[in-house]
Amino acid sequence: MTSRRVNAVSPSATLRISEAAKQLKREGKPVVDMSVGEPDFPTPSFIIEAAYKAMKEGKxxxxxxxxxxxxxxxxxxxxxxxxxxxxxxxxxxxxxxxxxxxxxxxxxxxxxxxxxxxxxxxxxxxxxxxxxxxxxxxxxxxxxxxxxxxxxxxxxxxxxxxxxxxxxxxxxxxxxxxxxxxxxxxxxxxxxxxxxxxxxxxxxxxxxxxxxxxxxxxxxxxxxxxxxxxxxxxxxxxxxxxxxxxxxxxxxxxxxxxxxxxxxxxxxxxxxxxxxGDQSFIGEMVAEFKARRDILMKGLDNLGISYAPPQGAFYIFMEVGESSMDFCERFLKEKYVATTPGAAFGKRYNTWMRVSYATSRGNIREMLERLEDFIR
Ligand SMILES: Cc1ncc(COP(=O)(O)O)c(C=O)c1O
Missing domain, CATH: 3.40.640.10 (Type I PLP-dependent aspartate aminotransferase-like (Major domain))
Known part of the structure; x- marks a missing residue:
């Protein structure tokens, strides 16, 4: 029924994890979501004001x-x-x-x-x-x-x-x-x-x-x-x-x-x-991302987990040593931490996973503790 074009792409492998994370959240479980691809800061208010002004002016x-x-x-x-x-x-x-x-x-x-x-x-x-x-x-x-x-x-x-x-x-x-x-x-x-x-x-x-x-x-x-x-x-x-x-x-x-x-x-x-407009808040956001990255890298070093050293963005890609689809599903089911399996990103990374640090330092520390529990 559906076209060859759309049949050529499979539904996102990451969707299953994020749906499962949402379901666990609805059940009141203490989910730490490290699968998100968006900054956890509000849009600066001067940008919101500009949109509001444009609407009021009939644009x-x-x-x-x-x-x-x-x-x-x-x-x-x-x-x-x-x-x-x-x-x-x-x-x-x-x-x-x-x-x-x-x-x-x-x-x-x-x-x-x-x-x-x-x-x-x-x-x-x-x-x-x-x-x-x-x-x-x-x-x-x-x-x-x-x-x-x-x-x-x-x-x-x-x-x-x-x-x-x-x-x-x-x-x-x-x-x-x-x-x-x-x-x-x-x-x-x-x-x-x-x-x-x-x-x-x-x-x-x-x-x-x-x-x-x-x-x-x-x-x-x-x-x-x-x-x-x-x-x-x-x-x-x-x-x-x-x-x-x-x-x-x-x-x-x-x-x-x-x-x-x-x-x-x-x-x-x-x-x-x-x-x-004023770009100064970008520096503040980047400083916070850097502090979070440093907490994560230190935590992973302590756990002996290898990763690609991130120089930018807000993700860390790490090796988990087994099928990351299974690892990510079990990590979510047993420890309520949502991450993204590496297989979603290419051909050679079935045993890697992506962790987004667009979340609070508290959540990052919590995730590291649960990860330690999980792999021990
Ligand atoms: C590498 C990369 N390019 C583009 C995008 C899409 O951004 P937008 O929200 O502007 O569509 C993303 C979002 O996750 C991304 O990671």
């Missing part, structure tokens, strides 16, 4: 499909100021969340049989979008403590795109400039697109973010994906964007105009204020 009607000019200008300014990337408003599309920008970009560029390189492990949605577009995912393993990968061995004449996510979900890795340079050289030599998902660019503890689009020869072949969900704690507002050469953006705009039309009008006005 509640259709907008241009690619987004309001003020927001396209603000994003263009931000990319130049912060990322040294020279994309004008014509090179930008605003979307309902970064996730939809990823979906639109892949649907606009990928044909049946095209190969798309994903670093193993990668965030779950990339593979699903590629499969829905009829493309083929080629998983490339990491080497050297998750700082490098032998991309060159996996490129074929059918390779169309490499997807990069730095800082990465689920690893928290910030890829070094040496890796970005290697990817740039390969992209140019083999005429590839790079989709660079930079949604965690501001949540960095060690190292610095560099957009691959700012490197020589990459403006034409990079699709930058970004959004306000993580930086401004705005996951439910659904606002993200893509920036790329005009042909790509025009194709995405065609899809958008016939699907979701545009992101919510007053959310776009609030997004202008978010990007242009």
């Amino acid at each position: 509640v009607f259709y907008t241009p499909s690619r987004g309001i000019p003020e927001l396209l200008e603000a994003i263009s300014w931000k990319l130049k100021e912060e990322n040294d990337v020279d994309f004008s408003p014509e090179n930008i599309i605003v979307t309902p969340g970064a996730k939809y920008a990823i979906f639109e970009a892949i649907m606009s560029l990928i044909d049946e049989g095209d190969e798309i390189i994903l670093l193993d492990p990668s965030w779950v949605t990339y593979e699903a979008c590629v499969l829905m577009a009829g493309g083929k995912v080629v998983w490339v393993p990491h080497t050297k403590n998750f700082q490098d990968a032998p991309l060159e061995d996996y490129i074929t004449p059918k390779t169309k795109m490499v997807i990069l996510n730095s800082p990465s979900n689920p690893l928290g890795v910030v890829y070094p400039v040496s890796f970005l340079k290697k990817l740039r050289d390969l992209a140019i030599d083999h005429d590839l697109f790079v989709m660079s998902d930079e949604i965690y660019e501001k949540i960095i503890f060690d190292g610095e973010h560099k957009s691959i689009a700012s490197m020589d020869g990459m403006l034409e072949r990079t699709i930058i994906i970004n959004g306000l969900s993580k930086t401004y704690s705005m996951t439910g507002w659904r606002i993200g964007y893509a920036a790329a050469r005009e042909g790509v953006i025009k194709a995405m705009a065609r899809m958008q105009s016939h699907s979701v039309s545009h992101p919510t009008s007053f959310v776009q006005y609030a997004a202008v204020e978010a990007i242009k």
Whole structure:
């Protein structure tokens, strides 16, 4: 009954765990939820005020499909100021969340049989979008403590795109400039697109973010994906964007105009204020994430559990030494801690799990105690 396109993707493996966690919560169990992918801070009040003001001023009607000019200008300014990337408003599309920008970009560029390189492990949605577009995912393993990968061995004449996510979900890795340079050289030599998902660019503890689009020869072949969900704690507002050469953006705009039309009008006005307003709360949020990461790393070191050392985002990817699907289910059932099995993120990580530290220090300490109990 259902289409091949939708049959190509299975329901999220993580859904079962999160449903089970919700059920346990309803039963009044002391659930510690470390499976969430969103900051646990409120949206800054000046952004809420801006949305309210826009609504009161009657900015509640259709907008241009690619987004309001003020927001396209603000994003263009931000990319130049912060990322040294020279994309004008014509090179930008605003979307309902970064996730939809990823979906639109892949649907606009990928044909049946095209190969798309994903670093193993990668965030779950990339593979699903590629499969829905009829493309083929080629998983490339990491080497050297998750700082490098032998991309060159996996490129074929059918390779169309490499997807990069730095800082990465689920690893928290910030890829070094040496890796970005290697990817740039390969992209140019083999005429590839790079989709660079930079949604965690501001949540960095060690190292610095560099957009691959700012490197020589990459403006034409990079699709930058970004959004306000993580930086401004705005996951439910659904606002993200893509920036790329005009042909790509025009194709995405065609899809958008016939699907979701545009992101919510007053959310776009609030997004202008978010990007242009006082950014100081981001530093406070990042300092808190860093303190939590440090508690977690110390706790895992004490337990002798190995993990990919996170330099950014708010996840830690750790080895549990057995099928993590079973481990995560039992950890939830017996200790009421919700985590995400590693198998959801790629091909080689069935014995790893992802823990999100977008939760209080108290919850993190509690989780470490329960983990110690559980594995002993
Ligand atoms: C790597 C990555 N990209 C994109 C997104 C989607 O963000 P948005 O809420 O803007 O759709 C997420 C959310 O979890 C993510 O982890």
